[in-house]
Amino acid sequence: MNGHRLARRATIAISAGMWIAVSSVFVSGHAAKVAALGPDQMALFEQAQNSIAEAALQTVADTALALGHWAPASGDEIAFDAGMARNVRGAVLVPDTAPFECSDRKLSRGMDACQRDFTVGQNLVRFGPSLFSTVMSDGSREARPVFDDLLSTYIEKTGHSWQEYLNETEGRSTGECVHPTTWEETVRYQHGWEYQVKAYILSLDGSLIRLSSEERHELYVVICDAKGYANPMGDAKPSYGPPADWPNPQGWPVSAPTADEFAAFCAGSPA
Secondary structure (H helix, E strand, C coil): CHHHECCCCCCCCCCCCCCCEEEEEEECCEEEEEEEECCCHHHHHHHHHCCCHHHHHHHHHHHHHHHHCCCCCCCCEEEECCCCCCCCCEEECCCCCCCHHHHCHHHHCCCHHHHCCCCCCCCEEEECHHHCEEECCCCCEEECCCHHHHHHHHHHHHHHHHHHHHHHCCCCCCCCCCCCCCHHHHHHHHHHHHHHHHHHHHHHECCCECCCHHHHHHHHHHHHCCCCCCCCCCCCCCCCCCCCCCCCHHHCCCCCCCHHHHHHHHHCCCC
């Protein structure tokens, strides 16, 4: 994996056929995007297809950092994983400990989680080929519709990096972690974490980013469907807000919506 590790940079990467020009105005202390050109998601798709996905990922990271300060939490870094499952766009390994049952020899038998090494890849925010593309029914890959869909995935995964860090620092955006994120905490908060970051991305849509109709629909479905893995009703919600320098912090929920609020939110879901 070391060959795939990518250092975060504060500068914009400018590649052949891709350039970025962002004009911003500040409203209530937050940047609102008025115009943005590039990068071209088709060019990034071609890079990923031609074994230079690390460079394509770095372009996404540089753009995200410049546009909204979106980056992994302290100590984490991005990495491209060419072997990631084709239906997974990115992943963050959140739990630092195995389930409690793994301490019991009888209970641990047959539990896959008890065989995992939770120390490997803990500092990586990994992205696979499906960051840039979607696998079609015939097995071919098609570029995602717009660049901001890539940003959506990048914000989500770096958001999960921060959710783990905030949990381990008791809500601080800086400093040393005071406790590991346990398996049990992960199970308790997994739906709340998914809801939190996906609702945040939707709050940015139409201002800092403009999602495709497909991406927007997918986010609403996993939140609003009764069995959606990001449905916020009935599960524990983390109370920590986003990193201090991320834009639109009011779009990052820190509690469950009321039934009326949830109904109103889902009423805005595209058909």
